Each structure stands twice: as structure tokens, then as C-alpha cells.
Amino acid sequence: MRRQAIIDFSSSSLSLLIAKVEGQKIESIHRERTELSFSTSIWEGRKLSDIEELEVLETAEGMIDICRREGVERVYAIASSTLSSLEDADKLFKDAKERLGLDIMPLDIAQEGEARLIANERYNILPRAVLVDFGSLFLKLYSFSNYLCTIPLGPLGLYKEHVSEVIPSQKEAASIKRTVREALDEANLPEEGFFENAVLAGAYSWAVYQLYADYYKLSHQHGEKIIQYKKLKKLAKYLVRQENNRSIMILRSAPELMHQVVPAVILAKELLKRFGVSNIIVSDLGVKEGILKQLVSGAMQADFLRLEEEE
Numbered sequence: 001m002r003r004q005a006i007i008d009f010s011s012s013s014l015s016l017l018i019a020k021v022e023g024q025k026i027e028s029i030h031r032e033r034t035e036l037s038f039s040t041s042i043w044e045g046r047k048l049s050d051i052e053e054l055e056v057l058e059t060a061e062g063m064i065d066i067c068r069r070e071g072v073e074r075v076y077a078i079a080s081s082t083l084s085s086l087e088d089a090d091k092l093f094k095d096a097k098e099r100l101g102l103d104i105m106p107l108d109i110a111q112e113g114e115a116r117l118i119a120n121e122r123y124n125i126l127p128r129a130v131l132v133d134f135g136s137l138f139l140k141l142y143s144f145s146n147y148l149c150t151i152p153l154g155p156l157g158l159y160k161e162h163v164s165e166v167i168p169s170q171k172e173a174a175s176i177k178r179t180v181r182e183a184l185d186e187a188n189l190p191e192e193g194f195f196e197n198a199v200l201a202g203a204y205s206w207a208v209y210q211l212y213a214d215y216y217k218l219s220h221q222h223g224e225k226i227i228q229y230k231k232l233k234k235l236a237k238y239l240v241r242q243e244n245n246r247s248i249m250i251l252r253s254a255p256e257l258m259h260q261v262v263p264a265v266i267l268a269k270e271l272l273k274r275f276g277v278s279n280i281i282v283s284d285l286g287v288k289e290g291i292l293k294q295l296v297s298g299a300m301q302a303d304f305l306r307l308e309e310e311e
Contacts, residue, residue, distance in 0.1 A: 003029070004074045004296070005067045006288045007060055009092075009104060011082040011136075012036060012203065012256040014056065016063040017288040018070050024297045028289070030070060034059050035256040047088045056092065057099055064100060068307055075305040077104040078291055081112055082136050082156075103303035107287070113140045113147075115290025116201045120144075120283050128196040132271065134204035134264065139271070141189075151187045153180060153267060155204050155260035167247065168262055173240035176263055180270045192276035199281045200227075204264040207254040209282040211235060211261060214253040225282040229272050232280075236269045 004026075005018045018030035036059070038052050048056070060077075067075050077096070083089060084106035096102045107115070116133050123129055124144040133140040136156035141148040162168065162175045200208070209225050212218070215235050239246050239262045246262075254261040272280060294300035 002074075003070060003072045004076070004292065005063075005070075005072045006076040006078065006292045006295075007063050007102070008078050008080065008288050009056065009060070009083055010080040010203065014059045014063065015288065016066065017292065018067065018072055019292060021296055024293075026289070026292055026296055030066070032063060032066060034062075046086060048086060048092060053092055053095065057096060060096065060100055060102065064102075064305070064307075071308060073306065073308040075102065075307060076292065076295060076302055077102045077305075078287065079104050079106045080287070081107055081109045084108075101305045103305070105302050107291075109135060109138060109140075112287050113142075115287040115294070116285075117142050117144070117290070118293050119285040119287070119290035120199055120201055123197075123199045123281070123283070126197040126199070126279075128194065129199060130195045130197070130275065130277075131199045131201060132205070132268075134200065134202040134267070136204075136260070139267070143195075149187055149189070151183055153183050155257070155264035155267060158263035158267065159259050163259070163263070166259055167250065168240060169242060170240050173262070173266060176266050177270060180267055184270065184274050189274060192274065195275045195277050197279045197281065198272060198275060198277040199224075199283050200268065201283045201286055203286070204257065204260065205268070205282050206284070207257045207261045208232075208264050208268050210253040211239070211249065211265065214249050224284060227280040227282060229269075229277070229280060232265070232269050232272065236265050239265055 002021045003018060004021050008015045013033055013035045016032040017028060019026040019028050064075060093104045096104050113133050117131060120131055129144055131142040131144060135154050137154040139151040139153045158176050162172050168176060212227055212235055216231060250258050250261060295302060
């Protein structure tokens, strides 16, 4: 059974997936994630400093070393649409090739959404299910058989438009909520009760769950996570009250998305309220799994770093 890996270069972290590959099936055996120290200042169009690029490359080098120890044959690399939008992204990709031998494949928003859909195909068995793909600037909805719509709402966009400091004030949170409700009204979404199950995917969904688990003292577990809407609503109220210890909880649970995570909670709460779903699942399957599935099946081609001779 072969072992292949994929490194995801995102705007907030680098993450690694190592999987056993048999035919067209993949089985995850190792996951690694390292936050970037400058993740809270990554915005579209800015440049990486030399020291920031060095941090990215050294982090990737450490992940390649893990792959060697784990007997990985191929290492693929992808870059998120946000990271790929940086003004000097091409320089980072060129330096990664020269220093590490990695060919980084930049993704656009459409490719990321398709990858998450492919990665979460197993949830297609759930009746009347919707996949919610939280992006930085856009919200994509799928019914697992059909693409539904893209809504110009995202935690990063909401933060930049409404928040003056790190965490929104009560007034700013109310403004975010109004913007979200107006955008959902304009999106012509299915009426309440149309969906029975919601599957949340993406880094923002994971960050929302990290806060949820911290607030309700839930033990860590691998695989999908379950959220109750009433508890999410209570968490949202807690996060916009300024007299509590919300800052400590955010730094503990979602430091790399500290600016965006409260807007993400508000966005998730408003969307799920609109749908009125009874079951809410946070998936741990994302872009890496979806891209690797496509590479293994032959649906996608990409260059890779060879570490071991393949049998």
C-alpha cells in the first residue's frame, strides 16, 4: 500500500495530510498543522516579507521531513486562493521549487469548493443535506447533487467591513448580523425546513467548532463534530459581550483566525437559523482530501516531489 502526502499552503497555516493509497481509495494516517505567526495580517494584494517567506519555507521543510520518516513516496503541494492572491505569490512558489523541490499548485475559489464537495461525498447519504463551504469572502452552498449558490459573505470580508479592532463590539456585531440577514434575503435560499442536515466545511467551520468545544468543555475527538443550534446561539451572544474573557478563549482556541472567528460564528448562526436544520455536522474533511482524491483517481494531474521509489 503506497503512501502519498499533500501540503496545503494557506493564508493562516500550513497543513499536511499523509494517506495510504490503495487503488483509488485514500485513508488518512497522519495530519499536521502549523499556524503562521503573521496569519492575522495576510490580506489580498499584500507582499510577504523575506522573514515571512522564510517561515513558510522552513515550516514546509519540516513537513517534508515528516513525510520522509513516514515512508511517503509522493508529496503534492497546493496553495489556497487567498495565499495565491498575494502580490508576490509567484516568488514564493518559485523559491519553494528551488529550495524544497516542491511544485505548488495554486487553487482558485471554484477549485476549493469542488475539492470540499468531493472530500465530503460520504455525507450524501444524509437526507436533505446541504454542504456549507465557508470561504474568506464567499459562502458556497451545495445540495451534494447540485451547486446551489454563492453568496458574497465571508468572515474576512465581514471583519474588514464592520470591525475596527480585533473582536467586534456589540454594535459592530449587530451591524454584521444585519448585513448577513440582508445578503441571505437577497440570495433566494430554499425555505426553512427544506434541509434537514447541514455539513459545515472549511477552516472557518473548524475554528467555530474549536470555540464551541472550548466554551462547552467538550473533549477533543477525531472525525466529524456535532453542533447544536441553541448552543451555537448562546456562544454567539457570549462572544459579543465585552465584559467576559472572550479574548482569552479566542487566543486559546483559534489564534490564527482571531480577527475572523467571531464574524464566522455570527454568519454560521444566522445561516443555520435561516435553514432551521435539526442536525449540524462539522466535517474534518477539506480541500486536501478532495484534491488528493482527484490526483489518485487521475481526474487531476500535478507535479510532485518524489521521496521514495514507487513499487
